[in-house]
Amino acid sequence: MDDGTIYMGVDVSATTVKAALVNADGEICEITQEAIGDDPGVVLEGMRRSVERLRDRASERRWPIRSAGVGVPGLVNARTRRVEVAPNLPALVKVDVSAAVAELVRCPVLVENDANMAAYGEFTCGAARGRSNVVYIAVGTGIGAGVICEGKLYRGSLGFAGEFGHMTVDPEGLPCACGNRGCLETIASGPNIVRRARERLFRDRSSSLSSLALPGELTPERIATEALTGDDFSLMILEQTGRWIGIAVANVINLLNPDMVVLGGGVMVAGELLLNPIIAEVKRRAFAAMAAQCEIVASLLGGQAGVIGGAMLARDTFG
Amino acid sequence: MDDGTIYMGVDVSATTVKAALVNADGEICEITQEAIGDDPGVVLEGMRRSVERLRDRASERRWPIRSAGVGVPGLVNARTRRVEVAPNLPALVKVDVSAAVAELVRCPVLVENDANMAAYGEFTCGAARGRSNVVYIAVGTGIGAGVICEGKLYRGSLGFAGEFGHMTVDPEGLPCACGNRGCLETIASGPNIVRRARERLFRDRSSSLSSLALPGELTPERIATEALTGDDFSLMILEQTGRWIGIAVANVINLLNPDMVVLGGGVMVAGELLLNPIIAEVKRRAFAAMAAQCEIVASLLGGQAGVIGGAMLARDTFG
Numbered sequence: 001m002d003d004g005t006i007y008m009g010v011d012v013s014a015t016t017v018k019a020a021l022v023n024a025d026g027e028i029c030e031i032t033q034e035a036i037g038d039d040p041g042v043v044l045e046g047m048r049r050s051v052e053r054l055r056d057r058a059s060e061r062r063w064p065i066r067s068a069g070v071g072v073p074g075l076v077n078a079r080t081r082r083v084e085v086a087p088n089l090p091a092l093v094k095v096d097v098s099a100a101v102a103e104l105v106r107c108p109v110l111v112e113n114d115a116n117m118a119a120y121g122e123f124t125c126g127a128a129r130g131r132s133n134v135v136y137i138a139v140g141t142g143i144g145a146g147v148i149c150e151g152k153l154y155r156g157s158l159g160f161a162g163e164f165g166h167m168t169v170d171p172e173g174l175p176c177a178c179g180n181r182g183c184l185e186t187i188a189s190g191p192n193i194v195r196r197a198r199e200r201l202f203r204d205r206s207s208s209l210s211s212l213a214l215p216g217e218l219t220p221e222r223i224a225t226e227a228l229t230g231d232d233f234s235l236m237i238l239e240q241t242g243r244w245i246g247i248a249v250a251n252v253i254n255l256l257n258p259d260m261v262v263l264g265g266g267v268m269v270a271g272e273l274l275l276n277p278i279i280a281e282v283k284r285r286a287f288a289a290m291a292a293q294c295e296i297v298a299s300l301l302g303g304q305a306g307v308i309g310g311a312m313l314a315r316d317t318f319g
Numbered sequence: 320m321d322d323g324t325i326y327m328g329v330d331v332s333a334t335t336v337k338a339a340l341v342n343a344d345g346e347i348c349e350i351t352q353e354a355i356g357d358d359p360g361v362v363l364e365g366m367r368r369s370v371e372r373l374r375d376r377a378s379e380r381r382w383p384i385r386s387a388g389v390g391v392p393g394l395v396n397a398r399t400r401r402v403e404v405a406p407n408l409p410a411l412v413k414v415d416v417s418a419a420v421a422e423l424v425r426c427p428v429l430v431e432n433d434a435n436m437a438a439y440g441e442f443t444c445g446a447a448r449g450r451s452n453v454v455y456i457a458v459g460t461g462i463g464a465g466v467i468c469e470g471k472l473y474r475g476s477l478g479f480a481g482e483f484g485h486m487t488v489d490p491e492g493l494p495c496a497c498g499n500r501g502c503l504e505t506i507a508s509g510p511n512i513v514r515r516a517r518e519r520l521f522r523d524r525s526s527s528l529s530s531l532a533l534p535g536e537l538t539p540e541r542i543a544t545e546a547l548t549g550d551d552f553s554l555m556i557l558e559q560t561g562r563w564i565g566i567a568v569a570n571v572i573n574l575l576n577p578d579m580v581v582l583g584g585g586v587m588v589a590g591e592l593l594l595n596p597i598i599a600e601v602k603r604r605a606f607a608a609m610a611a612q613c614e615i616v617a618s619l620l621g622g623q624a625g626v627i628g629g630a631m632l633a634r635d636t637f638g
Contacts, residue, residue, distance in 0.1 A: 075608065084608060133476050147574070149468045156576025157452050160609050163573040168566050168604055169490065180569070180604040247487050250499070254482040255466070255571065257475025285487055285499040289394065289403060290479050 006058055008068035008105060009121075009310030011114060012036075012047060014088040014141050019050040020304070021058055021065070022311035026125035028304060030057050043091045044100065051104045067108040067318040069310030070101055071117030073142065078159025081111050087177045088142055108318040114138070114306055115162055118299075119146020120153055121309025122262045124316075126300040133258040136299075137164055138265035139245065139274075143185045147256070153313070165189065167248045184248045188241050190220040190267050197223055197237050207233030224270035238270050239277045246281020253286040253294050264299030271298060325377055327387035327424060328440075328629030330433060331355075331366060333407040333460050338369040339623070340377055340384070341630035345444035347623060349376050362410045363419065370423045386427040386637040388629030389420055390436030392461065397478025400430050406496050407461055427637040433457070433625055434481055437618075438465025439472055440628025441581045443635075445619040452577040455618075456483055457584035458564065458593075462504045466575070472632070484508065486567045503567045507560050509539040509586050516542055516556050526552030543589035557589050558596045565600025572605040572613050583618030590617060 006029065011018040020031040032053050036046035051068075058065050074086025074093070083092040102109040112120075119128075119136030128134040134148040143165025147154040155161055165185035166178050173182025186192055198218060201210050208231050209218060227234035249261055263275060279296050286294075301308055325348065330337040339350040351372050355365035370387075377384050393405030393412070402411040421428040431439075438447075438455030447453040453467040462484025466473040474480055484504035485497050492501025505511055517537060520529050527550050528537060546553035568580055582594060598615050605613075620627055 075606070085606070145574075149473055150471075152469075154468055154575075156609075157578040158576055158608065158612055160606065161574065161576040163576075163606060163609075166573045166606065167570045168488070171488065171566055178606060247490055251486045251570065252574065254485045255464075255480065255574070256473075257477055257480040257482075259476040287394070287404070287479065287482060287485065287497060289477065290475075290482075293477055 004063070005066050006063040007311035007314050008051070008054060008065050009117070009307035009312075009314070010047065010051060010068065010070040010101065011117065011306030011310060012043070012070065012072045012089070012092070013114065014073060017043075017046045017050045018303070018307050019054050020307035020311065021054055021063065022308055024315060026121075026308050026312055028308065029063070030054055031304070031307065039091065043089065044095065048100070048104060051101055055105050065105050065107050067314035068101060068105055068110075069117060069312075069314035069317075070097055070109060070111045071114035071306045071310050072097060072111060073114050073144070075160045076111055076113050078155050083111070108314070110314060110317055112310070112313060113144065113146070113159070113162065115144030116146040116153055116155070117309040117313060118264060118301075118305035119148060119262075119309065120313045121301050121305040121307075122264070122299060123148050124312040125308050126305060127262045127297050128260050131260045133256065134260045134262065135164070135252050135256060135258050136262045136264065137249070139188060139190070139263065139267040140265035141190050143189050143265075149256075164248060164252065167251065169244055169247050184244060187244045193220050193223065193237065193241055193267065194218050196240075197234075200233070200237070207231055209233060220267045221269055224273065227270060227273050235273065238273045242274045242277025243281045245274075246278040247285060249278055249296065250282045250285035250291070253282060253290050257290050258294055261294060261296045262299055263296070264302065264305055268298055323382070324385050325382040326630035326633050327370070327373060327384050328436070328626035328631075328633070329366065329370065329387065329389040329420065330436065330625030330629060331362070331389065331391045331408070331411070332433065333392060336362075336365045336369045337622070337626050338373050339626035339630065340373055340382065341627055343634060345440075345627050345631055347627065348382075349373055350623070350626065362408065363414060367419070367423060370420055374424050384424050384426050386633035387420060387424055387429075388436060388631075388633035388636075389416055389428060389430045390433035390625045390629050391416060391430060392433050392463070394477075394479045395430055395432050397474050402430070427633070429633060429636055431629070431632060432463065432465070432478070432481065434463030435465040435472055435474070436628040436632060437583060437620075437624035438467060438581075438628065439632045440620050440624040440626075441583070441618060442467050443631040444627050445624060446581045446616050447579045450579045452575065453579045453581065454483070454571050454575065454577050455581045455583065456564075456568070458507060458509070458582065458586040459584035460509050462508050462584075468575075483567060483571065486570065488563055488566050503563060506563045512539050512542065512556060512560055512586065513537050515559075519552070519556070526550055528552060539586045540588055543592065546589060546592050554592065557592045561593045561596025562600045564593075565597040566604060568597055568615065569601045569604035569610070572601060572609050576609050577613055580613060580615045581618055582615070583621065583624055587617055
């Protein structure tokens with residue numbers, strides 16, 4: 001199917017901009033990544049540098065870029081294509097991201113929620129290839145999701161569908177940045193896994209993590225590493241995290257009866273240590289027939305799901 | 320649009336069979352209803368009698384029945400069209416409902432989950448007419464839902480989607496018949512509203528309901544009636560019920576970003592006394608942009624949503 005056509009996928013997160021040139025088969029031909037901070041200028045500057053670098057690379061190789069898809073961590077209005085809410089990257093609100101990118105690459109550009117992009121990547125080229133009804137969940141700094149219904153990206157009325165991380169799982173729980181309390185995100189996002197670990201380490205000094213007193217030293221990746229080497233405390237933290245995520249996944253399975261749930265995002269570096277308790281909790285809670293028929297798997301494309309999904313969504317939207 | 324064509328809609332619940340002849344505009348021309356018990360013979364017998372009565376009525380009037388839709392309280396496998404799980408009417412499992420009805424009316428017959436049918440009724444002829452993304456929720460003996468995505472009934476991979484009543488809202492809550500614990504249904508279904516009221520009445524004797532000691536005397540309808548006449552205890556029970564339902568509705572709004580949520584089912588006789596606390600809780604919990612754009616309303620078709628939806632789904636499926 002690779003006909004020489006090239007698409008650009010851009011994935012903007014709270015900390016990095018990733019951009020790639022992708023062929024019609026979803027294979028990455030060039031990729032670039034750079035760190036950004038949450039400053040309007042820096043975010044846009046980083047995005048522009050990445051896009052320009054790839055544009056020039058494509059031009060050297062005489063690859064015309066057909067279209068581009070940009071994923072952002074926020075609610076993207078499906079009609080105006082503008083970012084309306086972006087708690088983890090407020091700089092994006094009120095900036096016309098697609099116009100800014102289109103000015104550089106001179107091709108059709110779409111802007112989409114980052115979890116929707118990654119979901120589309122897994123659906124077209126990754127773990128969920130060939131499935132019809134898929135829920136992709138990204139567990140990282142925040143918790144987002146993208147929903148595929150009957151083989152199409154489901155956006156909802158405004159384009160805001162998929163706010164899985166703000167499902168109430170503990171009605172009397174902690175306040176969340178979204179205004180609600182007891183959202184899954186207040187328990188199971190990267191920063192909240194660290195918060196829970198830190199709170200418990202005051203009481204439990206047996207873990208090899210207990211010496212990590214300074215902020216920044218204790219990270220979800222570090223907890224995953226310790227768990228992989230057998231640290232009981234870290235295993236317990238991941239187990240509990242998985243159970244909470246599993247409650248929310250069971251809810252979504254009972255509601256949408258998907259044939260697959262894909263878990264991605266930075267926190268999934270923990271792999272089966274997080275996946276297994278999620279699956280176990282789903283078996284305890286979801287309808288047996290729906291749980292048995294729904295595969296729950298780790299992302300196949302990992303950190304590249306977003307750029308691949310962006311390119312594929314551009315391909316399938318603009319041709 | 321009424322071209323003389325007639326469709327049959329049948330709505331089987333745990334206690335009654337309702338059946339109607341409906342024209343192409345969704346208007347009821349004839350309707351019949353009869354009480355059944357949960358005995359395999361009685362359910363099927365009741366269903367047969369209702370269908371035969373309407374068939375004969377149609378025949379007298381020289382109305383040929385084009386097709387029929389039958390709603391049942393259970394999980395209907397979308398491929399086999401058989402009822403797989405029916406906790407509130409186990410007699411339906413293993414019976415080929417569509418074959419039984421087709422033998423009587425000699426036209427194409429489809430079987431569908433009752434909440435899906437009612438959702439389709441509200442979507443085509445009721446409160447949600449003209450909307451694209453709708454969640455219909457029926458609060459009665461059980462709590463079910465039907466989901467309309469992008470103008471189509473969404474069934475999920477097996478046809479089991481919409482089990483909204485089994486969303487975990489209280490992870491440590493009471494065991495549910497489905498095998499989970501803390502499902503919305505364990506708190507807010509008709510029988511559980513009565514259970515909660517009864518448990519509290521042991522402590523609070525000030526309500527006019529406190530004299531109703533015998534099972535059967537205390538019903539959701541009775542609680543609604545007392546609340547409408549100003550009984551504080553009944554108002555409090557409805558208020559708390561609405562808050563729990565509101566948590567689950569907020570979750571579904573954040574996940575699916577619908578343009579409308581329609582509430583139906585027997586418990587909704589309480590009207591605004593239940594609807595208002597639901598709306599208030601949604602405002603507290605869902606993303607403001609999604610909550611503001613999503614109307615939350617009571618069913619327009621009430622107890623006829625199922626038969627109208629069944630007829631309209633048959634119309635749109637078989638032509």
